[in-house]
Amino acid sequence: MLILGRKYKFTKFEKQRLKKKNIQTTIVRYTDKESEEVLKEIKQTLKKRKSKTIVLNTKATVDDEIIKYLTNLQFTQNISIITIEKFMEKYLEKCYIPDDHKDLAYLENIKAFNTFEYIQKRIIDYIGAITLLLISWPILLYARKKIKQQSPGTSMFKQLRVGKNNREFKCIKFRSMRLDAEKDGAQFASENDPRIFAWGETMRKTRIDEVPQILNVLKGDMHFIGPRPERKYWIEQFEKEIPYYNERHLIRPGITGWAQVMYPYGANAQDAKQKLMYDLYYIKYWNAWLEIKVVWKTILIVLGKKGV
Template identity: 65%
Template sequence: MQDLFNLNLGIIYILMSGVLMIILGRKYKFTDSELKQLNKKFHHVNIVRYRNRDEQEVLNELENIAKTEPIDILVLNTKVTVGNEIIKYITKLQFAKQHKRLKIITMENLMEKYLFKCYIPEDNADLRFLSHIKAFGKFEYITKRIIDYIGSIVLFLVTFPIIIYARNKIKSESPGTSMFKQLRVGKDNIEFQCIKFRSMRLDAEANGAKFASKDDDRTFHWGNTMRKTRIDELPQIINVMKGEMHLIGPRPERKIWTDQFEQDIPYYNERHLVRPGITGWAQVMYPYGANAEDAKQKLMYDLYYIKHWSLWLELKVIYKTMLVVIGRKGV
């Protein structure tokens, strides 16, 4: 039991009847969007500091809260070793009649069960999460290729009029080639020619590569519409049919960005264990990326997708992508 509490994880407990979540410890610092998501599931979220506080003070706070509501879930989220008195108190709670449903889980479990992303530590002190990330097996790969072929054919037939319209619209608003090829990093860190509809001016990178951002001023009007509705990604059906991409998977990035991300996120290459996709779990769960922190957040979703791949998850991505397209919630 001591080992459990000494994990680099922290404390959160959830009072299901009162729909209250208390977070003790700040090893993993929740983003505003994560707290917003948790608040949708649990009526109220309180953060209780642990580091640099007197153990008795923290214990008193826990005791006071435990007297008001039955505790259902306890999640560890502290980097420092939890004091013996707090450990004894928490373990005794499991035998109290009021807290019979109490379960102790890790931060990894919390992230994956309620936020649908993999926990990534703030530092490199604990890399155990990497041991669970692996490339798709033969069954998963064959299943995905069947989905790729069927999905690509259906997608092409449904969007063919849009493809024709998009090409003509691009040429009328921004004369020049309607499609372009760009080297992107794929499976096993190997680059391939990714095909896209051009959504920016021809001189968009005259001053060098630059992150695309929301309402990017380098896009023309129709280009901005294509980006928001993902129409600019449709030509990648060709990449899928060639086997360079899947219909669903981590979005392919340019090597200039992946090299940069690796400086801040050494394990960023884990996402290249599988083929990239036209759409993906990170794309439908996180708005857009403009820096290394956004890349890390998206990586958490990509790793969750790789780790928990299933036909059901595949269908969820397709459904959420449709909502993005219809609601124009993309970048």
């Protein structure tokens, strides 16, 4: 694929995902270049590498001659043209979010579940939560024992998290850090975090620490699948850089979710924005098949102990 411009810059993680899908990309920069130079580079690139698709990824006004050339390619070389927004949804399964906050038209397509969809979600919630409880109860007992051995104290804890419509609820989790983990205030977990004990690290990688949230699902605070429930403190921090971050609270959070299986643990606001792109995609394109994909990917993560 030939990508015109760098309005959105692909992350290393996204490049790896595209490579796994056998999608090769060549970027032709548009900024600070004469249109003749850009057109020449496009022609040279298409001669060297046969592209089936051209991705429009530029903020700049495209020159008339370039538009004519690109339009004719659809007929002469059977090359399709797609915007970066459509490209990301089709190939990366996430929603594009602009950096400059000038074009927020995409937000109109992000809506809460309607009544029929919500009923389907609650049926999935009960089936998923009860099935998980029946399968995992020996693991829950073992996890509780291991926590007591490696970090004496309460094995589970309740922490306020933000749910649907920005309402806080008490989220139940297995404790994976030592009791004084936040004596200096809230902070993100980092790689090789000294606050996390050995079994706690295993639980985080396999998502075992999230399993007690079954109770939150049955109570109605959460869905079985949805955006990760976050703390109000971090949401307030994220909103300073991502003012539309609260869009993810149109629906209830989940034990597992599309962002959680598609992106590694986050450590900053940029990671939060990347995860938000997946959350918005999940809300926008929700269906039963997407639910199945999340469950399957979650199982692979648990069995493989992978962070994504």
